Amino acid sequence: MVLQFGEQISPEVHLKIQAFAALLEKNTLAGIVEWVPAYTTLTIYYAPLLIGNGGSEDPYDVLYRHLASLAAKLENIAPMPGRLVEIPVCYGGSFGPDLDIVAAHHNISPEEVIAIHSQQEYTVYMIGFAPGFPYLGGLSKKIACPRKAAPRSSVPAGSVGIAGLQTGIYPISTPGGWQLIGRTPITLFGYCKQPPSLLQAGDRLRFMPVSAKDYERMERSRHEH
């Protein structure tokens, strides 16, 4: 079942979805398997055989009634901004081989790209595409840049990239076509961690520029843990 909270990407719609997901977390129903927030929707996965009193009632109706009663409560809940997560990034060099391309695209210096990218606070609208991959809202038009014409066959884990008006971080090494401007030593995804994804929909995010030296130090201490 797909719940639609609006037509356009907006902070208001996003906060409403987060508030509803939090409400659902506390008031779930036997047979609801999981739910996935996206830009304007919350998708509910359900097991029909476990809903509806052993077949006496239509599972969709039962689920619908439950969700509608939660939606009614939503009116009285003030939207809460998510937690702030800081992501250290070493920009440029071998970590961000496309930083100069983004700068040249706007005829500005690489330093200006870094300043603009790290000044902004971003919102994690959803996680998708790959485990732990955040779809971030809030990229400045001043550093938006089209994807690469030919995608790389392998983008290293931790790479921070730009594609159009989106910016994001690759949690695992995958093929990808985003312009890479830097890399974080932070692990965004680990299947032994709970939750496995560091970032969750609803989080606020800020990129913190660090030197290559600091990057190496953080990566070393990560491996020691």
Place this chain on the structure above:
Amino acid sequence: MNEWKGAGMSIKVISPGLLCTIQDAGRHQYKKDGIITSGAMDLDACKIANLLTGNNMEEACLEICMKGPELYFENSYLIALSGADLSPMLDGVAVKMWRPIWVPKGSTLSFGAPRSGCFTYLAVAGGFNIPKVLESYSTYLAARFGGYKGRALMKNDVLECNTAKEILPLLNSIYRLGSGNHVVEAHWAPDPQLLPAYDENPVIRFIRGPEWQLFSKASQDALLNEPFKVSARSNRMGYQLQGPELSLSRPAEILSSAVTFGTVQVPGSGNPIILTADHQTTGGYPRIANVISADFSPLVQTQAGKNIYFKETTLADAHQLLSEQGNKLELLRMAIHLKLNQPV
């Protein structure tokens, strides 16, 4: 003592086949972390293979795709094969699908030409001895975790198996009767009415997708009336179809949103893709339809080059059909339980 202990059992991979992965009912509750569900393509077949070896339905099976592996049994074992008929053989002699088979120590299981379907499931009594990752045995190939070392089987891998405690008395009675040294196939098999309804060119039922209304009338009619051929580029992520090109009546921007097994999405090429077990958690293509869960088994067993025919149904019917399917599995579970506990 001439007793079959059932412990420390293992199977060695002589040749790995095309794509053999450990799969179960899938990894749930992590889609919001971007973690795909994975799991058996033909979940009903996977469940039935488990039942036939005395396992519970949620145990892991080895999923074998099109070109089967060669597996050497270092110990005697009770197995079952379900799903696609890829001409299974033990030491070169054909064995039957959909029934318990006693495999004596030192036998080699191999496969020949695919007779029907794409995915075969091998269950071993007691299940495979591998760790669960995020509550599932399923292999997540792209993220390299779960299943056997997060990957498909390779030559010289050794699959360790658990002890089949539940049916140990049965296994021991086979052993004591002296039949432990040659292949024994059960003389019974489940009623075909209770097995998945496969068809070479199946009719696949669907309900309308969220963007159905955005598609042109010609595209809607084409989906309802024309055959679609399964492309050779299909895989565990999705089945690509070839047929009349589907298009929106006017361009529309679709925001990325969650998708599921059975979602029929239509990229710019106009060729629909039906998402299957390894689909990404979110997608941004218009969704014309959703295949109903009850028809997943015949869908995934459709070979490349064969046709599928779409037929519209209602959500209420989809629920009803799924419920009937659940009842059939429960009947099978009870019947097989009785059979496996009869003395030999």
